[in-house]
Amino acid sequence: xxxxxxxxxxxxxxxxxxxxxxxxxxxxxxxxxxxxxxxxxxxxxxxxxxxxxxxxxxxxxxxxxxxxxxxxxxxxxxxxxxxxxxxxxxxxxxxxxxxxxxxxxxxxxxxxxxxxxxxxxxxxxxxxxxxxxxxxxxxxxxxxxxxxxxxxxxxxxxxxxxxxxxxxxxxxxxxxxxxxxxxxxxxxxxxxxxxxxxxxxxxxxxxxxxxxxxxxxxxxxxxxxxxxxxxxxxxxxxxxxxxxxxxxxxxxxxxxxxxxxxxxxxxxxxxxxxxxxxxxxxxxxxxxxxxxxxxxxxxxxxxxxxxxxxxxxxxxxxxxxxx
Numbered sequence: 001x002x003x004x005x006x007x008x009x010x011x012x013x014x015x016x017x018x019x020x021x022x023x024x025x026x027x028x029x030x031x032x033x034x035x036x037x038x039x040x041x042x043x044x045x046x047x048x049x050x051x052x053x054x055x056x057x058x059x060x061x062x063x064x065x066x067x068x069x070x071x072x073x074x075x076x077x078x079x080x081x082x083x084x085x086x087x088x089x090x091x092x093x094x095x096x097x098x099x100x101x102x103x104x105x106x107x108x109x110x111x112x113x114x115x116x117x118x119x120x121x122x123x124x125x126x127x128x129x130x131x132x133x134x135x136x137x138x139x140x141x142x143x144x145x146x147x148x149x150x151x152x153x154x155x156x157x158x159x160x161x162x163x164x165x166x167x168x169x170x171x172x173x174x175x176x177x178x179x180x181x182x183x184x185x186x187x188x189x190x191x192x193x194x195x196x197x198x199x200x201x202x203x204x205x206x207x208x209x210x211x212x213x214x215x216x217x218x219x220x221x222x223x224x225x226x227x228x229x230x231x232x233x234x235x236x237x238x239x240x241x242x243x244x245x246x247x248x249x250x251x252x253x254x255x256x257x258x259x260x261x262x263x264x265x266x267x268x269x270x271x272x273x274x275x276x277x278x279x280x281x282x283x284x285x286x287x288x289x290x291x292x293x294x295x296x297x298x299x300x301x302x303x304x305x306x307x308x309x310x311x312x313x314x315x316x317x318x319x320x321x322x323x
Contacts, residue, residue: 011091013173014084028085034284035078041287042067044301052300058136059125060297062118063290065145069114070283073107076100077178077279084177097179098164102156104178104279109206110152112255115248116210116217117144122241123217127224155202162195175268178279182258182271203259211252218245243290250285254278 016024049055049064080100084090092100121144124135163181169189176183181199185192221241228234254277291297 010094011172012094012097012179013089013091014080014177014179015173015175016081016084016090016177024085028082031078031081031085031280034280035074035082037288038074038078038280038284039071041284041291042071045287045291045297048297048300052303054296055300058121058141059118061141062114062121062145066111066114066118067287069107069111069148070286072103073111074280074283076103076107081177092179098160101163101179101181102160104180105156105159106149106152108152108255108278109155110148111251112206112210113148113151114145115244115251116213117148118244119214119217119248120144122244123220126221126241151206155206158202159195159199162198166190166192166195176272176275178275180258180271180275183268199259203255207252207256207260211256214248214252246289247282247286251278251282254282 016027045067046064049060049067077100080092080096084092121136125132128135159181163184166184166188167190168184168187171187174183174187181195185195188195218241225234225238254274257274258271258278291301
């Protein structure tokens with residue numbers, strides 16, 4: 001390994017998940033399958049919400065934005081993993097690393113805040129149903145969707161600017177599968193205390209504030225549900241929130257263990273596994289979770305499928321009659 005940053009100043013080497021050849025093949029296949037499912041599931045959800053008039057509501061407006069973030073999030077990570085798995089060099093340029101780090105931090109923070117906005121939407125729908133349409137109007141929804149991107153952009157700009165001011169003189173080999181902040185802290189020959197402090201403060205503000213907003217929203221939601229006398233009514237109302245709670249628990253839990261734990265609690269292998277969960281697995285599972293638990297989405301997908309089948313049948317019948 002190189003011990004100086006003078007030999008290859010424009011390149012870093014991502015060591016990936018494993019150096020064992022047969023494990024690399026298994027990992028490559030798994031990532032390809034997960035990426036295809038991520039793109040297919042989230043794209044289907046986006047198209048379904050866009051085409052189906054019954055889904056033109058604030059809840060599905062937020063859900064479609066979540067799908068868009070998940071596509072962007074996964075696309076900043078997985079293609080690089082796949083290319084490096086096939087390549088013998090496994091390198092990434094400094095510019096490519098900066099772009100990947102910026103986009104990853106942007107999408108990660110944006111998703112975190114958007115999940116809190118979705119919790120607020122559920123709070124208004126369940127606890128203020130008579131005022132829902134007036135509160136959650138389109139203008140306000142657009143503002144709520146812009147906030148995550150603004151927060152993500154500010155966070156990314158700060159963190160990326162600080163990390164690339166560090167001198168990386170220990171090695172050019174990054175023991176990770178993408179350019180993530182904690183992995184680069186280990187490469188610095190200078191104490192990255194300012195970077196760590198900045199990461200903890202911004203992550204604390206973004207993640208904990210989003211988590212607290214979500215938690216407070218669901219405290220009011222659950223207390224409101226418990227006041228419903230009908231058990232069927234309670235089940236119906238709570239079923240609209242279980243998908244969101246599942247996604248929130250999975251995402252917040254994994255991202256907190258990366259960005260809010262002290263560096264002494266971090267290990268290379270643990271960071272890799274947790275990073276896979278929130279950057280690859282969660283974007284894949286989100287559309288599945290929302291589709292399985294949501295009858296409106298499933299019904300809309302069935303309608304789109306039936307329309308597609310009927311159109312295909314008419315086209316086939318037209319050409320068969322011509323020939």
